[in-house]
Amino acid sequence: MVNYTIEMIIGLFVITAAIFHPVNDLIDVLIPIILAGGAVKFIGAFFNWREIYHKNNYLITVNTALILILIYFYQSNAFSNIYLSGVNCLYLIALAFILISLMACYEFTGRMEKYHNVIEYNKLLKIDPTDVKIWNNRGIALEELSDFEGAVKSYEKAVEIDPSYVKAWYNGGNILSKMKRYQGAAEFYKRALEWDPENTKVWNNMGTNLISAKKYKESINSFDQVLKLDPNNFKATYNKGYALEMLDRYTGALECYNQVLELKPEDPESWYRKGVVLEELGEKHEASSCYDTALNLNPDFKDARHARNELQ
Numbered sequence: 001m002v003n004y005t006i007e008m009i010i011g012l013f014v015i016t017a018a019i020f021h022p023v024n025d026l027i028d029v030l031i032p033i034i035l036a037g038g039a040v041k042f043i044g045a046f047f048n049w050r051e052i053y054h055k056n057n058y059l060i061t062v063n064t065a066l067i068l069i070l071i072y073f074y075q076s077n078a079f080s081n082i083y084l085s086g087v088n089c090l091y092l093i094a095l096a097f098i099l100i101s102l103m104a105c106y107e108f109t110g111r112m113e114k115y116h117n118v119i120e121y122n123k124l125l126k127i128d129p130t131d132v133k134i135w136n137n138r139g140i141a142l143e144e145l146s147d148f149e150g151a152v153k154s155y156e157k158a159v160e161i162d163p164s165y166v167k168a169w170y171n172g173g174n175i176l177s178k179m180k181r182y183q184g185a186a187e188f189y190k191r192a193l194e195w196d197p198e199n200t201k202v203w204n205n206m207g208t209n210l211i212s213a214k215k216y217k218e219s220i221n222s223f224d225q226v227l228k229l230d231p232n233n234f235k236a237t238y239n240k241g242y243a244l245e246m247l248d249r250y251t252g253a254l255e256c257y258n259q260v261l262e263l264k265p266e267d268p269e270s271w272y273r274k275g276v277v278l279e280e281l282g283e284k285h286e287a288s289s290c291y292d293t294a295l296n297l298n299p300d301f302k303d304a305r306h307a308r309n310e311l312q
Contacts, residue, residue, distance in 0.1 A: 117141040132158040136168045143175055151175050159191070166196045174205060182213035200226045204236050207243070216243040234263045238270060241277075250277045268297040272304045284311055 121138040124131065139154030155172035158165050173188030189206040192199065207222030220243050226236035241256025257274040264270065275290030291308035294301050 115141075115145060118145070130161050132162045132165045132168065135161070136165070136171060139168070139171060139175075143171075148175055148179050152179075155188075163191075164195045166192045166199065166202070169195070170199075170202050170205070173202075173209065177205070177209040177212060180212070182209055185209045186213075198229055200230050200233060200236070203229075204233070204239065207236070207239055211239065211243055211246075214246075216246045219243045232263055234260060237263070238273075242273065245273065245277055248280075250280050253277045254281070266297055268294040268301055268304065271297065272301065272307070275304070275307060279307070279311070287311065 118138060118141045121134050121141060124134050125138070128134070135154050135158035139151040139158070142148075142154060143151040152172060152175055155168045155175070158168035159172070162168075169188050169192035173185045173192065176182075176185035176188060186206065186209060189202055189209065192202045193206070196202065203222050203225045207219040207226070210216070210219035210222065220240055223236045223240035223243065226233050227240070230236070237256050238260045241253045241260065244250075244256060245253040254274065254277045257270055257277060260267065260270045261274065271290045271294040275287040275294065278284075278290060279287035288308055288311045291304045291311070294304040295308065298304075
């Protein structure tokens with residue numbers, strides 16, 4: 001962190017020097033541009049550190065270069081008012097880039113607060129490197145920073161120390177599924193279920209992971225396991241309905257969606273999916289009614305609106 005702080009201070013100094021450098025000749029623009037290049041490099045580390053806000057590097061570069069060009073235009077007497085009026089428009093664009101950079105800085109500040117947690121966990125792990133709870137919490141903190149690889153390593157370290165620590169298996173499975181590493185996620189969920197076979201959250205996420213991998217038939221078994229333990233589990237019932245729908249088993253899917261709506265009648269997504277299934281079964285009037293209900297619950301539901309319009 002000390003290195004990042006030093007780079008930040010140096011970079012701010014370099015950018016300030018570049019912006020306020022007196023420009024009397026076009027060649028002089030190259031000097032501050034070179035200096036700004038160094039600034040962009042460190043700002044890249046500032047924003048791009050652990051892939052944080054990496055897309056903003058381009059905006060920072062354009063912003064810096066545009067400001068330098070505008071400074072030259074305004075300080076040069078060789079341009080007419082026509083050119084200057086055009087530059088005024090460009091200056092508005094430059095201000096827009098400045099605003100974007102400030103927004104990026106604001107977001108980075110929020111992320112720095114999250115990274116502070118990682119620093120604290122690292123300190124605690126130096127005191128006791130076998131604390132599985134700290135390794136698990138460190139993984140969660142890194143996940144919030146979008147450092148998914150680092151999060152996976154933390155979860156792996158936790159279960160290496162204590163193979164029975166279900167939370168780390170579960171969290172590792174979730175992040176691997178988010179990374180679209182579905183096979184790896186399935187292995188994590190299976191290990192969690194070896195230690196806690198009645199954990200409905202793990203069973204449900206195992207099923208959703210299989211849906212993401214387009215293994216719909218296999219996913220139904222996971223949801224059935226949840227429903228054996230908790231017959232009124234909303235998520236498992238909905239997910240089972242969706243898996244059945246993807247397998248073109250519309251009657252079974254309709255039964256699931258009806259059960260879901262008994263549990264949660266104000267869920268617009270369930271009304272929409274029920275409408276889709278009814279439409280596939282040829283019940284277009286009832287399907288349209290379901291789409292209307294979904295839109296009454298959520299007027300901004302674009303899929304439901306499109307489906308209803310297609311029926312008209």
